[in-house]
Amino acid sequence: MNPSQPVDLTNCDREPIHIPGSIQPHGALLATDVTVTTVLRHSANAPDMLGLPADPNGMTLEAVLGGELTHTLRNALATAGDAGRPALMIGQKLANGATADIAIHRYLSDVIIEFEIHAGDHPDQPLQLARTMIGRVSSINEILPLARQTARLVRGLLGYDRVMIYQFEADGSGKVISEAKRPDLESFLGQYFPATDIPRQARALYLKNTIRVISDSRFSPVPLVPQFDASGEPLDLSYAHLRSVSPIHCEYLRNMGVGASMSVSIIVDGELWGMIACHNYSPKVLPMALRVATEMFGDFLSLHLGTLRQKLRLDTAARARAYLDRIQQMATGRDVADLLVEQVQEMGDVLRNDGFGLYLDGVWTGFGSTPPLDAIPDLARFVGSVADNRVWATHAVASRFAPAEDYYGDAAGLLAIPLSQLPRDYIFFFRKEMLQTLNWAGNPEKSYETGPMGDRLTPRKSFAIWKETVHRQAEPWSESEREIAEAMRSSIVEVLLRHSELMADERAKSDVRQRMLNEELNHRVKNILAVIKSLVGQPVQEGKSLQDYVDSLRGRIQALALAHDQVIRGDGGGRLADLLQAELSPYRTSSNVADIVGPDVWLDARAFSVMALVSHELATNAAKYGALSVAGGRLSINWDLAENGDCHLKWQEFDGPPVRPPTRQGFGTALLDRSLPYELNGTSDITYAPDGLRAEFCLPARNLRGGGTVVKVHVVDAQAPKAQRDALPADLHILLLEDQMLIAMDVETMLADRGFEAISTTNAADQALRLLDTRRPDIAMLDVNLGVGTSVPVAEKLTALGVPFVFATGYGEGGAIPEHLSQVPVVRKPYQIGSLMAALARAYREASGS
Template sequence: MSTLSYDRSKVDLTNCDREPIHIPGSIQPHGAMIVINGEGLVSFVSENIDRFLGETNRDYLGAELADVVGSTLAHDIANAVARAGSGHIAGVVLKATVGGGQNVADITAHRYEGRTFLEFEQPASVDDTEVALHLTQSLVRRVDVYKEFDPLFNGVARLLRAMLGYDRVMVYRFLHNGAGRVIAEAREPSLNSFFGQHFPVSDIPAQARKLYVKNWVRVIGDASFVPVPLIPNISDGEPPVDLSHAHLRSVSPIHCEYLRNMGVAASMSISIVVDGELWGLIACHHNTPKWLSIPMRVATELFAQYFSLHVAAIEHREQKSAAVATRSRLDAIIAGVNPNDPVEITLQTRLREFSSLIASDGAGLWSRGQWWAYGVAPSQTAVPRLMETVERKAGRYIWETQDLQAETGDLGEYGTRVAGLLAIPISVSSPDFLIFFRSEEAHQIEWAGEPAKNEEVTEAGRRLTPRGSFNTWREDVRHRSLPWTNADMVVADAIRGYVRDVMLSHNDATEEQREKNENQRKLLNSELNHRVKNILALVKSIATQTGANAESVDDYARSFEGRLRALSYAHDQSFSGTEGGELRGLIDAEAGMHRFSKMPDRIKIVGGPIGLTERAFGVFALLLHEMMTNAAKYGSLSVPSGRLDISWTAADNGDCRLDWVESGGPEVRPPTRRGFGSNLIEKTVAHDLGGTVDIDFAREGLRAQIVVPSHHLRAVADGRHDPEEALAALDRPLDGLRVLLVEDQSLIAMDTEELLKSLGADAIAVAPSVDTALELISEQELECAVLDLNLGGSTSEKVARELDRRDIPYVFATGYRDGISIPNGFSDIPVVRKPVSEQALAAAIIEAIRGRQSASMRQGDG
């Protein structure tokens, strides 16, 4: 091993960066190629095509594919391309008979840039199609158990080496500066380890990284191969043959030299792509030439896509957890803030607490041209120049550097005490920043060989040759801090969003905001004037109609006062800022005057919290007053033994149905005339709300059914969500529900989660195991759950019992078609069968919620 402190000012540009590796004009020799143009004619073939087609010196150019491989195979290839869909995805034809029946080939075919590419390869000596299928299944099932990065990467390295037979498998992650680091390795014992070592960014040029994003799997069967050219040569003006998506695409000779210097005879690279970016690679190396058959490559490609999704899921989960934890800590930091204090005071007095959110040695606040600092920070005289750099580099985005000396050119101020910086813009209207600082962290980086390339002068110009040794080199790093990690950036983003919210809530109103406030004031005055006129008109109408039907002055006064009181209650609600009110509160207020202390239960009210719009609330205030008054004067409430039952439920279409049932009162006789009260009861719901009122003057007691359309219903005013209200009042049956989904199969979990979202669920917590589910139940406020009954080697029975204990409704999901799988004691729980449909899932959850509510009401009655 050697130790290196090298001069970074040396040449570090490579001719690799300029090499057009996607148009090499040749292929690897273990296969052959035919290129078909847009007219369906052969335009290029590889020089070794006779190896498969068996006709020496035949001129294939300009021929139709059917004339070259036969009409049957041409038809099969066309179908394979069609099945693969549009774009560059390859279709596959296995064990095709070619060369007049003398040869057998595995063929892949894909379209790209107006051409169709056919790649011929020798099939494996043993049929490995079934092996490839089992390989994919086994890899996916085994990898799925890993929920954290370290065991995941170590596990996948061991699994791929065991199943694919390479001498070394490395998991390689790209760092913030483009260099890579080996984070997991499985190898043949005689090989030296690369674990923990770094590879410079120049090892994988920019155009190679683009190809790794396009191609999930890249195989080099023999690093010493002799390329097979495509013929004929490209004519002047003709676009080159772009082999970006060809498995057989030839390899840069510089890269082959790199592999040979590394002692590698064959390699395979598996891309790890997260959110469309190259996150890392799985590099497989072998000491002797090695090829993978097409079925095995397809299996590996499918695994690569799944593995990338798995990595993304873990990363996103970790980022979400970090963001949630940060916001929780920020809540604690900002708690007790005086809203009248200037925002700069609020933040600068808490710089110490802010600096603890991200591993740092100090923090600073730049706001409105003023500077406050805590801990390690630049000198006051250096701040103006520093902020010029920060504003230029960051703008509206988070900016970080571990080498502040290089960024500012100030060798005296930075490099030891202050070496790294993370700047977070915290204002949308001015260049204000919260900045974290790190001191120098002198350390060593281990490189797989000397990262500086040797310069070689050739006839083509300067050429940087790949390094010839991969023995460990150690670089002494000075004047730089430890790098800012992805986790640091997630926390920084959470801080940015949170502090911006705080600043917006604290900032004084700008001229534009004051203008908006003035416009709002005028609008409110206009609305108030409009409402007052409407109220006066309504009072006038009530007075006129009440007087026309009154039998005496006292009767007029009582009726008019009662109706005004109901109107006043509705009016108070409309100006309370709630834009309506809750049905139960309205009924309770009106019923309170008719409950006697000796008979508190003579009026029974049953129903979940349902809100009414402002228009519906006003109508109901008058309607309920009339009905209560009539019941007290003529109906069941006119005698001590009488009872009144009021209940409401959700209809299937989302409307609210209210039932009014009187009993135990005087015998009921239909009215001989219709007064103002009767007209108000029967007509206002239909006229103002588009609903219905059905009244039955039964002898034993009056009965009424009132139906309010769903668009006049809304969420309850106190903000607390009720599942029954959501089912009745809103278009989406599960709107706003907080749901726990317990499912051990990730793909089924994703599908079910999407179904729940489409049904309106607001927050969905997904748990793959019993332990995770119990943890989520203890941490979160849940309103219902969907439980996969069979979780691998266990069941979700323990989760169900905990939900019962907490009185949370739930449904079972199972793939079994009978009731055998349902545990004893759970026969009354709704069950949905897999695959789950949207309608079945919604119906089951609604049934569970209503069943739980009914049980609660029965317990309350008892």
């Protein structure tokens, strides 16, 4: 943005908030080169706050901070993870005698060091505080009680005047779902805010940097010196805690009388689910130790909410399955139409709604808030014209069907389930206008200060704009609700047309959806919650840093997440080779070797979860201390099946650093020694040989199946050379076939970051085939297993057209690829940009003959 251009509400979406050129005054900042040698920039307050020379730019960091602290900073940076998780040092002595809390991270071509004067009256043990907070909520298994307890807990421990849990809706607007506050403050509980209150670039930063603090909403920004480097580039502060804040957001806070704030992102399934928003009505500096504890708590809360949301979907699916099973069992020897009318009232428990009903053979049976009786036939005819005999839903029916304007207050949203091949019979679910169901807890007469940018930046005005935005709209129908509706349609049509030739296709669809509705998953979700709680509760190993603990905890939970995802997507387990390949891929480089050889063994859900943790522990240890940590290191994994069906697996490392046995048994060592014997009644034998770690495991036959074809895998390099990744012309037209919306959006973003703009995305094979009839892409990426069917017909048409393509797949899904397409490159989920680009480049290169 042009610095001379005023910042207002018409251009805030373009405001470059990641490069403000300044920081907040409660800390100081130094920026160095990537070797942490030379100071390149400093905040204007750094000399006074840190006791530095008046202009430290160009000086060595040793000359500015001293050799000992510089050495400590370099060591900390070497152990740091990504930029979003800076290395932290609490209570470091500075040359001027002051004590500071320091955060250091590397981003792009700069190393950013942030200093905050240490607050001695606050605890220096963020891990213990985080564990206390996690322990208070880990047993809560419902989302709203969890949100209420979180707000109370954060306010009680951090001392803010108001703490809110803020949840985003599907359209980007947000709602305060829980609140803990001072008794004299107005309540914001239940209030909605429009999506424009949080600009697009701010949401992107909230995903990168999960915690943001404003110590004084009236602060004067401290400029960076220089603001632009010799090439004219500003310093990117995306991951800096001290980053200065948009003047629009500061005015928003001041208009409410807020003097300080803090927010923690809640990220579920890779998207911004909501925030913990804290307000204080006077300036407040939150010490770094408390911020770290809150950030760790936010990470756990995100995982916990993701699990609970999955459980809620499963519970809803189970209710739907029970209803459908009852209909099918009762249908024997009965008139199905009479049975549906008789059981229609129980449909109301299947999906959340304000009204519902059955329109069958021109007769309407309805309950709750529905359109007038005489409006139903016209509504049914309209749905028949647009639904194409599929589930059809809208949150704003009046915008699609003009006569619905007469009753939008009672039925603003509609989900229709067709029950026959002809557009005639339907189950209708309705939702009221969102404004009709609003529970406003604030004072409608409350007045707020108006700043120079107008009264738009006040809660009450924001709420008014949100009301204008959602007028005549209901709460949108979620993807899981649509899936359940589709499962209802398939099952009821199966009853109605049991002896029809059309039912062959309907039964296939029903079988696919029944796997999603498996009540067994509910039990597994609870088990995984218990395992996560156990992981979090493990004590910190003596001599290990806070960052080591956080990294280990995160890795173990991610390993569990991979296992849980496979249980859901597969048929109750996964292939051993796929699991090992997925765990090793992030650590494969061009200078070391990892080979996997053994029969094609399938693990059941229990064994898969146990081996996910065991293989993750072995892989991370090999990458940190073993064969995968040095050039030339080799790792060999092989297994075979005994006569009794047991699987014997050997893990052997060669040419790595000398191995020393652990001096004490930490959590990781205990996990390797005890997991298989305790969970599966198997065996585990770990040998710390000086020339390389040896591990042997026995997995009992009852947890296995398969064992035919031998699998040989040379682990793919996840960090492909840049020249190979970037070997695709940026003007290519790419066809993306992916049935999961969030995954498709993630792939689009990764490709867009690499400069690809022409991307056509579709979620079904028939849609992709129609696209190929109108425009020939240059290259394609096809998800093997779709919600309905596979992408093989699209692959065959691309082959006929001479268009290169790659397959994408999760664990155990490669079996859907036919033999004549087995040479097509395959990308494994979850995607990594390096392997994705390498596979696309390979397919494009082979097709062009270069």
